[in-house]
Amino acid sequence: MWDYEGFVAKAQLYFHRAESAHSADDAAVTWLLLGLEFLMRSPLAKIHPTLLADPTGDSIMHAAGYPAAPRKDGALPQPKSITATTVRLRLSRIVPDFATVDEEAAYLLGLRNAELHTSSSALNISDHHWLPKFVRVTEVLCAHLHLDPDDVVGEELMRHGRGLAAEADKKLRHEVSERIRLAKAYFNSLPSAPPQEAPPAKMFPSWAWTMKDYEALKERITEKVPCPACGSDADETLELARATREQLIDDQIVRDVVYLATALACPGCNLSLTSNSEIAAADLEQQRTWTVETSIQDRYLEDYEPDYGND
Template sequence: MWNYDEFVAKAKLYFLRASERSRADDEFTFWLLLGSEFLLRAPLAQKGSFLLAVPEGPSLMHAAGYTSATSEPKSIPYKTVCERLKIIIPEFSKVYDDAMYLANVRNEELHSSNSTLANLHSAAWMPRFLRVVEVIASHLTLPVETLIDSEIIEHARSLANEEDARIQRTVSQKIAAAKDFYSKLLEAEVESRRILKIPATRGRFYSTAECPACEEKAFLFEKVVRSTRERVVDDAIENDQIMVSTDFQCLVCGLTLGGMSEVRIAKLETERVVTWTTEPEERFEIEPQYIEPEMEEEYGND
């Protein structure tokens, strides 16, 4: 039920069915979307079928090889698959939003009265599809061309290149406008804008970066996509959080960039690792009176 080779084979079968359809046919998109979902489950199956089983009922026992005619094992939902892939495949964090977008397209087609696929332009989903498939294929050490027809890949890559070119134009225009605005500011105005602060928002992370327009200190907003296990280092507890950039804002020249794609095109940092250190007393909420005091050495007792 949760066999790695079978997931890959089923994904290939669905991708093949897509290649036999016209690009203008709804089924072309539908088969590719379904095929990608089987491919997404393959890395989890490769690590262990139990990663695909829901924890309730007989599913875990089924994954362990204990089956019965009356049992009905169930698989974890798509979103849980994607959350686990972020842990197994660090690069997947960068395409997580793309994977969720594809799932939303599929859901809207299947569970609403809308003709979603019929009205969906290839440029809206094929670059996202390609990015997701390439990350999974790279992890599995499978050439993308062995999974999907080469013509479909080339089509998706050409659309991705067009998307990058469009974003490049947008970012260049934004930077040019911000530079022009900055050049017209008086020194006193620049100084007053330098002391502006980002409004505090609970749960919102940011780091500082040099603005590509005015070279002033600006803010790069981030979100946590993955956390490592805690570890003990020199009597303290540490863990790493992987942060990806979501937006950029310069309060001096007014440059704003939305989304990781614009941040990447502007050659700003898109990912970083933050190490957090916590004292055991704080981590486990140990009351001071229960902490063993350090004993002073006594004369003649060394």
């Protein structure tokens, strides 16, 4: 029901149905967006089908290969899968680059829902609005699954989408560049302020890693970074994207923690960047990675006191 090969095959089937539909027809877009959700569920299914099972009832047991318990009337309950929102959250933790396209995935799923569950014609929009987002999400997923997106979706559609994506990236880069230029001009027009000593470069977050931080990572942190317009200390908002699996190296438990840059605000020149894509367009790092370490002593032996002489 939730096997990896089945999801990839079904996604390809729906993408091929889109190829058969007229390119200007809403039906083609509908098939593509439906197929995209199957592709999004594929990385979770590849790890284990239980990642797709609803936590209530017997769905997890069913996904693990155990038959569902019959209801009082003798009927077998139908297993339920997790919502697309939960799929996105889990993909951000499993697929290294998915966090950078999560907003676009959310837009595409919202577009599909509006088309299928409302009276509006949500898909009666230009390809420029949705196709670049579709291509970016698809390429991230296919790269993780070691699949060729041209084979999965179709070479002609991907080529068209990449062209539109390049055009959209160029437009956004121009808009952000102009915003930076205006912010710099505003900063240069301000009365001269006493020179400030540049702060030392930081290699770690401003908040210290502690035992509790390691076990329950902060969802959002704020870091000081040089403003791309005026060079002042700007506040960069970083949101937790994922953490790698723990590894035991010597006597240290080690893992990498990845944060996604989602916004930047500079009090010096009033520059404001409000999304990860704008961060990228400003040539700033989209993701920040820190290596987190804790010793075995701190993790497991901190409160251990051997009970000698009581045997």
